[in-house]
Amino acid sequence: MRKNNSILMILIIVIIASLIVWKVDTPNLISKNKEISTEKVSKKVKKESKKIKKKETSESKSSSSTETSSSVESESSSESSSESTSSVQPSVKYPALQNYAGKTYYAVDTDIGFPTTFTITSDTETLVFDGKHELIKSVVLGDSGFIALVGETGHSMGTTLSFEFRPLGSSDEVEVVNQGQYLTYSTTMPE
Incomplete structure (x- = not known):
């Protein structure tokens, strides 16, 4: 019986010790997990922001080239319309x-x-x-x-x-x- 009591006592001590260790390390683990997850999130955010900046840069380049081409087109169309209107008399009733x-x-x-x-x-x-x-x-x-x-x-x-x-x-x-x-x-x- 003494053996059973001593085994039971050892088990209880081990359980209590593990609970104490778990209780003490849990906040450390939580903070470490938070730090790790924060680092991961910040890295993801940096990567995403770099991707967004690249997209914005490429979009702005393409939009500026589109604006340039559209302004060139509008200039050429205004030139052609002014050429055609020079031969057509303005405000003709008939x-x-x-x-x-x-x-x-x-x-x-x-x-x-x-x-x-x-x-x-x-x-x-x-x-x-x-x-x-x-x-x-x-x-x-x-x-x-x-x-x-x-x-x-x-x-x-x-x-x-x-x-x-x-x-x-x-x-x-x-x-x-x-x-x-x-x-x-x-x-x-x-x-």
Whole structure:
């Protein structure tokens, strides 16, 4: 019985000793684990921050190159648009008259009962016959390439302005129809 008591006593002492050792070392272990996990986390954070910085750097480089290329594209497109607008007249009311706008046409045959000159203003809103302005109300593209201009009532040529012309080869020479008569007008002044 004494042996059992001594074995039991030794077991109890070992258990108590191990509990004391465990109790004393546990805070040390916890702090060591915390230190180790903190180091691991800080290393991961450093690695991730390096990756993020690399990504940001590469993204900023690519975005700056994209911005540069887009600015180059916008500059080239603005140049091409300015080139195209230089040939196109601004604020044209009737696009069908655009090729004739701002030009003065002179009658090739001056012995006619019709105005000797006519001009379509650069904004294509007015037709000028021998210096008299007639407001254009509408433009109609007719048969055989004729362009018909209809104007306000009560103008100098009667109650309703009806004027038709078509190009003869180019916009510098046109054929005007006046009461069944075909008259040639040119941008070149006759001698």
